[in-house]
Amino acid sequence: MEIEIDSLFIFVGKAVVFGAIALLVLAVLGSLLIAYSFKTERFILPNFMLFSITVLEAIVKAMFRLVGVDDAIVDDVGITLKNKISMKKFRDTPTNKRLIFLPQCLRAADCPSKLSQEGMKCIDCGHCEVGSAMKSAESMGYKVFIVPGSSFIKRLVRKHKPGAILGVGCITEIKAGLEMCEKLNLFGVGLVLDKAGCVSTVLNWDNFYEFIESDGTS
Ligand code: SF4
Structure with a gap:
């Protein structure tokens, strides 16, 4: 024994x-x-x-x-890979079923927008690129939101029931957002800020416009 x-x-x-x-x-x-x-x-x-x-x-x-x-390289490659896998499905989703979430830190420091139930309400004052980017995306059929945090994202996803999501944010936010999309069976793609922070963050807007090019029909 x-x-x-x-x-x-x-x-x-x-x-x-x-x-x-x-x-x-x-x-x-x-x-x-x-x-x-x-x-x-x-x-x-x-x-x-x-x-x-x-x-x-x-x-x-x-x-x-x-x-x-x-070790940020690992997250970087992970996000790029997930984007590659989801991008076709994202573009196959009609644009009126796609949501875009922009972080509030992308706004100009003197942004006059006010907070509402659906995030910050941009008035396209011209002080930052967010206003014209929203206009372009909305003219394609997207719904675009400037959000102060993930609780807004969850609420807006429940309300608008999208098929696909583009999120902009820092690496940590994008990782969490892509995981949320996987759990909810949504096609999620993420765009990482070039410079993260609490205010006046920087995004490569050429990449943004490349991402939102639409193949789906609205
Ligand atoms: S364009 Fe919109 S987001 Fe940018 S500063 Fe003006 S109101 Fe704020």
Whole structure:
């Protein structure tokens, strides 16, 4: 009996060691692919990379930090990959079923807009790019909101029942937004700010206009 218990412990011990080695090997491979994709913008084995980024995120990020590389690369590649996967579905969704969420920090510091139930009400005063970007998107059929936080997003999604969402924000907000879209079975794409912060943040507006180009019918 004692020998059987010893054998069981040995078996479990070996399984744990082999499992840990397998995870480490997968994380190393995932990290190499992520670094390569970030450098070349070529995405090899996208499903495996997504697995590394979501399931092995903590180990993969630790590896980047271990070799002195900014682990934000992992989030960057993860968002780009998810965007690539969702973009076709996003564009196949009629524009009147697409919502855009802009963060309030994108507004000019002297923005005269007032807060409403649906976020900040832009009056297109011309002090920042938000006004004309909203006009362009709305003329295509989009509903656009300038939101102060994620609670507004959840409420507006419940109210307007979109098929697809474009969110603009910092890396953390975009990651959370894409996860929310996955949970709600919505086609979500995210655009990360070039400069994040609390006020006067910066967005590459050319990228924004590229994202909202419509293939769907409103
Ligand atoms: S254009 Fe709109 S968002 Fe920008 S500062 Fe004027 S009112 Fe505010």
